[in-house]
Amino acid sequence: MDSFDHILNWKLKRGSHAFPGKDGGTCINEAAIVAAGFPYRPVRAVETMPNCFSLPICRLAMLLNDEASDEQRQQLLPFVTHLACADAKQVEWEREVYIAQHLRYRISWQDRLEVLEGALAIGRQADVLATEEVRSRLNAVQQSAKAPTSVADHPKFSKIKEWLTPR
Numbered sequence: 001m002d003s004f005d006h007i008l009n010w011k012l013k014r015g016s017h018a019f020p021g022k023d024g025g026t027c028i029n030e031a032a033i034v035a036a037g038f039p040y041r042p043v044r045a046v047e048t049m050p051n052c053f054s055l056p057i058c059r060l061a062m063l064l065n066d067e068a069s070d071e072q073r074q075q076l077l078p079f080v081t082h083l084a085c086a087d088a089k090q091v092e093w094e095r096e097v098y099i100a101q102h103l104r105y106r107i108s109w110q111d112r113l114e115v116l117e118g119a120l121a122i123g124r125q126a127d128v129l130a131t132e133e134v135r136s137r138l139n140a141v142q143q144s145a146k147a148p149t150s151v152a153d154h155p156k157f158s159k160i161k162e163w164l165t166p167r
Contacts, residue, residue, distance in 0.1 A: 010080075010138050012073045014066050016042040020141055028065045028076045029058050031138065032083040035129065040141050052084045056096040057119050060103075064112055072109055079116065084126045091123035098122060 010024035010031060020026045020040070029043040038050055046058040061083060065073060086092065102115040 010077065012065060012076055013070075014068075014073070016044045018042055024138060024141070028061045028073075028080060029053075029083065031077075031080045032058075032061075034137050034141050035080045036084040037137060050084070052086050054083065054086045054092060054095060054123075056092060056099055057085065057116070058083055060099050060112075060116050060119060064109070064116060067112075068109055075113065079120070081129045082120050082126045085120065085124050087123035095119045095122050 010026075012028055012031065013025040015027060017026050017030060020030070024031075026034075026040075027043060029046065029049060030040065032053070033043070033050065034040050036050070036052065041048070043049065043062070046053075046055050046062055049055065049058050061076065061079060065076060068076070087095075099115060099119050102118065103112065107115075
């Protein structure tokens, strides 16, 4: 996975966010929407992602995003540009099966990250986006933010979800 996270001024956070703050705080799927050139929108469920995004992969990315520590979550930044890789139904099913087979047992967060990499290797790859283009899109959203940091879309729901997320 080519890493460009060091040049992005974006912070991945747990849960859905009404709008990112100046820190760019969103979940991985919300950042991926902006990186792919779509207007920002909160993602409460992967079924609301644009059609060009792979739902099994976005579902796994959301799981990783919400289960991760703040430090681990930043390791997801290089994947932001790889989620817009929807393919034929058969390929999406193969991704779903691959993920289910590899997550059957309790494995570490780092091993789950490797499952994401493996699922992304199945089928169509996302279009390669220029780093400058992605940075420009993310920066534009940050510049339009009014708050210094993002706030969870539903703070109470996010807190309950945080309590229920296994560590």
